[in-house]
Amino acid sequence: LSQYPENTLAQRPIVAAHRGVPSITPENTMVSYRKAYELGADLIETDLHMTKDGKVVVMHDYTVDRTTNGTGAVKELTLEQIRALDAGVKFGPEFAGEKVPTFEEFLAEFKGKDVVLLVELKADGLEKQVMNEIEAAGMIDHVLLQSFNSNHIRTIRELNREVGTGYLYSSAVPSTTDQRLQKAQQMMQYGASMNASLNASYGSLSPEFIQYMRQRGFLNMHWTFRAEEPFGDALEAGVIGPITDYVQWLTDAPIRL
Numbered sequence: 001l002s003q004y005p006e007n008t009l010a011q012r013p014i015v016a017a018h019r020g021v022p023s024i025t026p027e028n029t030m031v032s033y034r035k036a037y038e039l040g041a042d043l044i045e046t047d048l049h050m051t052k053d054g055k056v057v058v059m060h061d062y063t064v065d066r067t068t069n070g071t072g073a074v075k076e077l078t079l080e081q082i083r084a085l086d087a088g089v090k091f092g093p094e095f096a097g098e099k100v101p102t103f104e105e106f107l108a109e110f111k112g113k114d115v116v117l118l119v120e121l122k123a124d125g126l127e128k129q130v131m132n133e134i135e136a137a138g139m140i141d142h143v144l145l146q147s148f149n150s151n152h153i154r155t156i157r158e159l160n161r162e163v164g165t166g167y168l169y170s171s172a173v174p175s176t177t178d179q180r181l182q183k184a185q186q187m188m189q190y191g192a193s194m195n196a197s198l199n200a201s202y203g204s205l206s207p208e209f210i211q212y213m214r215q216r217g218f219l220n221m222h223w224t225f226r227a228e229e230p231f232g233d234a235l236e237a238g239v240i241g242p243i244t245d246y247v248q249w250l251t252d253a254p255i256r257l
């Protein structure tokens with residue numbers, strides 16, 4: 001990385017494990033998160049929803065249909081019903097028995113470990129309970145809370161000024177550099193400190209935008225890195241690393257630039 005002196009944050013890209021390591025393990029399960037940690041991920045990304053009885057669980061989709069052997073919306077099922085589901089068997093029989101983790105379980109697994117938890121709020125109304133659970137676990141310094149919804153970030157910052165936050169945006173919305181800058185300025189007012197952006201093809205990177213954000217203390221990451229190709233262009237533009245389904249390509253092997 002010596003050719004990228006701007007990237008002073010690390011000797012290699014900062015690597016975030018997107019939903020664990022879903023290329024080789026069932027996404028958003030404890031086995032997947034443990035694999036991400038074992039492979040040396042710097043951050044472990046996860047998604048949160050709330051059950052019918054008000055418990056925070058780890059799942060990407062609004063329903064349990066795709067990743068478990070059950071059906072229904074997370075918010076219409078109780079924790080007991082969700083914990084009875086199998087979140088591993090659809091990925092492979094060797095993962096049968098994996099449960100949908102609770103957020104508490106996820107936090108407890110990584111308490112005291114050298115990894116940052118990149119926690120995405122997927123639904124409205126999660127903020128207070130999520131903050132309570134993070135505070136109860138004593139893990140304010142170990143999490144970054146992120147969302148596509150700027151209102152979630154604002155609420156989080158109102159609840160706690162210390163916790164790190166991130167704003168997610170897709171390449172489509174906001175679509176132009178100007179719109180991105182406007183959104184970024186709003187996020188700065190809310191106190192967001194990190195930024196993750198989509199650039200599916202890595203061909204429409206905007207170095208201007210990335211540098212603007214860096215100069216204001218934002219860390220730019222790009223999601224979702226799934227192609228076995230160099231990440232050098234993104235690093236050169238100032239991105240600190242990928243949010244990837246393939247942690248094993250980036251931490252367990254020499255970096256391809």
Ligand code: G3P
Pocket residue numbers: 018045047060120168196223224243
């Ligand atoms: O961390 C970024 C990424 O997770 C956002 O997209 O749909 O995978 O949650 P999604």
Ligand code: CA
Pocket residue numbers: 045046047120
């Ligand atoms: Ca996510």
